[in-house]
Amino acid sequence: MGVCTLYEELLMDKQEILAVIKRHIEEVIPGIDLGRITLETSLRDLGANSIDRADILIMTMERLRLKFPLTELAGAKNLQGLVDCFARKLAGPDSG
Amino acid sequence: MMQDTNVAQVTGLGVVTSIGEDVASFARALKNGVSGVSRREGRIPALGGFLPDAAFENRVANLALPETWSRKLLRLLRRAPYSVQISALACLAAWRAAGLLERAPIDPTRVGVVVAGQNISAGFQFRAMERFRAEPDYLPASYGLHFLDTDHVGSLSELIGACGEGCTTGGASASGNLALLTGLRLIRQKLIDVCAVVGALADVSPVESHAFQQMGAMHHTDLEANPASLCRPFDANRAGFVYGQGGACLILENAALARQRGAPDCGAVLGGAICLDGNRSSDLRSAGVARAMRGAIRAAGVTLDDIDYINAHAAGSFLGDEREVAGIKQALDGRHGQVWLNSTKELTGHCLWGAGVVEAAAVLIQLNEGFLHPNPNLEQPLDPECRFVGPQAREVRCRTALSNSHGFGGFNTSVVLQASGRS
Numbered sequence: 046m047g048v049c050t051l052y053e054e055l056l057m058d059k060q061e062i063l064a065v066i067k068r069h070i071e072e073v074i075p076g077i078d079l080g081r082i083t084l085e086t087s088l089r090d091l092g093a094n095s096i097d098r099a100d101i102l103i104m105t106m107e108r109l110r111l112k113f114p115l116t117e118l119a120g121a122k123n124l125q126g127l128v129d130c131f132a133r134k135l136a137g138p139d140s141g
Numbered sequence: 142m143m144q145d146t147n148v149a150q151v152t153g154l155g156v157v158t159s160i161g162e163d164v165a166s167f168a169r170a171l172k173n174g175v176s177g178v179s180r181r182e183g184r185i186p187a188l189g190g191f192l193p194d195a196a197f198e199n200r201v202a203n204l205a206l207p208e209t210w211s212r213k214l215l216r217l218l219r220r221a222p223y224s225v226q227i228s229a230l231a232c233l234a235a236w237r238a239a240g241l242l243e244r245a246p247i248d249p250t251r252v253g254v255v256v257a258g259q260n261i262s263a264g265f266q267f268r269a270m271e272r273f274r275a276e277p278d279y280l281p282a283s284y285g286l287h288f289l290d291t292d293h294v295g296s297l298s299e300l301i302g303a304c305g306e307g308c309t310t311g312g313a314s315a316s317g318n319l320a321l322l323t324g325l326r327l328i329r330q331k332l333i334d335v336c337a338v339v340g341a342l343a344d345v346s347p348v349e350s351h352a353f354q355q356m357g358a359m360h361h362t363d364l365e366a367n368p369a370s371l372c373r374p375f376d377a378n379r380a381g382f383v384y385g386q387g388g389a390c391l392i393l394e395n396a397a398l399a400r401q402r403g404a405p406d407c408g409a410v411l412g413g414a415i416c417l418d419g420n421r422s423s424d425l426r427s428a429g430v431a432r433a434m435r436g437a438i439r440a441a442g443v444t445l446d447d448i449d450y451i452n453a454h455a456a457g458s459f460l461g462d463e464r465e466v467a468g469i470k471q472a473l474d475g476r477h478g479q480v481w482l483n484s485t486k487e488l489t490g491h492c493l494w495g496a497g498v499v500e501a502a503a504v505l506i507q508l509n510e511g512f513l514h515p516n517p518n519l520e521q522p523l524d525p526e527c528r529f530v531g532p533q534a535r536e537v538r539c540r541t542a543l544s545n546s547h548g549f550g551g552f553n554t555s556v557v558l559q560a561s562g563r564s
Contacts, residue, residue, distance in 0.1 A: 072220070075215045075219050076212055076215060096282050096285070097283075099281075099283075100220075100281045100282050100283050103282060104279075104281070106278075106279065107276075107278075107279040112278050
């Protein structure tokens, strides 16, 4: 699959971005109850410590082929905030 | 007889080696002289006592721990370096054997963790470096924890809830004995009551492996020969050490407190010695070997006559084995015909930083079960006067043993171990 196609698909659907984040949460926190992972929860709520959180976000960036400083995600209050931020980054610098 | 205050009782053992991933199968393999050495094409080194390929999840499941412990292990270590995972499995097996898994009746601030080794996860670092060169931006944050040798200490501390003293001990291939003696000293000084002493699996990278071969220390893979025949401690046809993957853990405890809580008795660490040699190189020197052995006997409060058996360092290196045997003869002062001698490295491969702890476990198992394991490749002993166990296992009940470990840079060490049933 071409990278651009991937981006477009993801752009279409924030659910896809959430799915990527979820998969990495599961990888970093094995055995987590997936039902607990909702848009309103934060990584911290889910029991991820600071290093877990950084790993989850870096793995997500890698999957989405994005590169930007982690600090830009610091303002996200919950998974919704993270999804929105990743979606903006995928859309490119001009999309606000 | 030594005072209880100078002795550490061993209350639990855990081993994860190529010849057995639990104490019972390890003991069986020792008795039968099973070699774990095989050849793996495409791997560097290609020759070694390799652990079977198995996912961490499967190894955790095989431990059959209570559900909360399995979950804890996975949560803490599923993404950890291989060697840290193996340390945790060995540690938890020993912790359970010591009866400490269920609501430990001990104060966490009196529990320590000492892990043997330096540059432990070199293979892990090598692989991370390869990825980093290609793609630095996606380096996991956790690499900042995982590359440290002390990740073993931190992980085990969190796993068993140890809040006393902790450290790693670096002494090249003598690291394991350094760890045992560090644990013993912490207990003797009453700084802690319980210590998990762990020999870490040495995850060497292709770089170290190649350097060991360039030095002439490590066996060059011989494609024609049966891999199990290539590690030949004490034999005239020895041609270098064979790498071994293995980790082990001994739970050491203040002997009086261990007795008080009715802890299992797997034997005791009586004492030992660490002697440098004024020599940074890799060549073992007989005088240093003898000094360490005599020092160990003195420190343990036993006499030469008490020593029944020596688990030699003997890695199958050409010069090293010869010098060690000469040192042993020097230390035993004429008794070398009466003291049994074998080398566990022929079976497990040389577990490097973890070797001293793996071999201490092998010694205690042999002492407690009344046998001495064979060295099936010992066909032409390099010295006819020594009492090698040789190619067949012996049913011998020994009581007190020395375990030698020597490391590059002049680390000479020897530890005195005793069978269970001291009191």
